[in-house]
Amino acid sequence: MDLFQPSPSAHPGPELPELLPLGPDGIVVRFGRVVSPQLSAAVLAFEQAVQENLPDGVTEVAPSLSSVLVRFDPARGRRDQVLTALRKLLGGVDWLAETLPPASRIWHVPVCFGADQAPDLKTFCQLAGLSSEQAIAQITQTPLRVLAIGFAPGQPYLGYLPPAWDIPRRAALTPQVPAGALVAALRQLVLFNHASPTGWFQIGETAFRPFQRDRTVPFALKSGDSVQFHAIGSAEYSALKNRSDGLGGARYEAGA
Template identity: 50%
Template sequence: MTVPPDRDGRVSLWPRLFPLGSDGLLVSFADRLSEPANRAALAFRAAVDRAGLSGVAETATSLASTYLRLDQAQADRAALIADIEALLASRDWFRAALPDNRRLWRIPCLFGTPRAPQLAEAAAAAGLSPEKAVQSIAQTRLRVQTIGFAPGQPYLGELAPDWDIPRQTQLTDRVPVGALCVAIRQLVLFSVPTPTGWRHIGQTAFRAFRPDAADPFPLRPGDEVVFEPVSAEDYSALEAAGPDGGARSVLLP
């Protein structure tokens, strides 16, 4: 299988299967994030879950890889790896359909203002006015590429090439829950208060981590998100609207 050329024009053979620790396997589809590699990771994980391979205890995805944790008490490791390799060779995962039961979320977002103070700075780094920056983001349907770093926290992408901007060289001491931050053509929607090197450009009332809920992580890898701009006046009402913060979701066909 061959991935389309990456941003530097290189072509490499993927996927690759690596042992990971004493009980894990990592199936990598690229050495950096791309839409085809993320699609492949999501599609392959879903196929492994559907296949019900004996000895696979857990699966997860990162930006461009699928992780498989093996139940060593049940697994014939050599036979299981052969089954995984056969599944891996069975199709072109870079063009596979995304998993079923994905949702499209529309999340209200307050861009700029003192609540999200780095919009102008990030827009300038992208060569855009603040107004054009908001328009660019609001018009982009973003995929939840992975959940990580903090509980339920989504990495979303990809944005237009203008947004291939670096992280800050220094940390922001703290961004609040619901902060929308940007770097390297991605957005992160923060699920807990935390320091960050990403620029804080928007603020939502959406809670991506709900520890007391039956389903604590409402966003899942493969879901899609649109951030809808709202005014400061409208945002105040959303803060009292519960953990969805005015967000709506529908199943994708």
């Protein structure tokens, strides 16, 4: 029997996600192929369940937008044992009906929407059918969650914004957006930790750096954290950029 194929008789009820091998020490638990708020809730709920019931030998649990990567140390846990533990956690639960687990931390992050810091805001708003004021209000009034961290160290994918934000990527790349650029990407916001090319729309900028190598805690954000953005003016933004801690005025408080 294929270790990665669930047994229907062993798992009655909701269909299980796919269990896929990844190299000699990884298993990908894939909940779907089309990213959605429902899928993200399933991913974060399952990641929390694995973290709270960590199978023997597991060394890393990392969510993406549609799956959870589970890595294990082959010297401390066999693949079949880890698979059995994952199936036990998956079985009998309709993960796509799960709600987002409560955030353990709520981050408050200042962001500037000035013309120099949001060069694509006007164009994006025209495509989305929003005024700049409406777009900024939706960014700052919507509690966003860290759905995944990737592409670059510490870089968060934050969601979800209302359906009007479901705007496709631009036809041509912007050669470079600066570190701290906040870009709109299919109902999500992505916060660039370093300068980078992108096909998405830069609609704001923050002095917050989610990753800073020499900081006491280099990675500020964790998957599942809640992020609340707060609009600030250009003068305050300039002052925050000079802070050496890379937090740019961001702070967090305990959640649930």
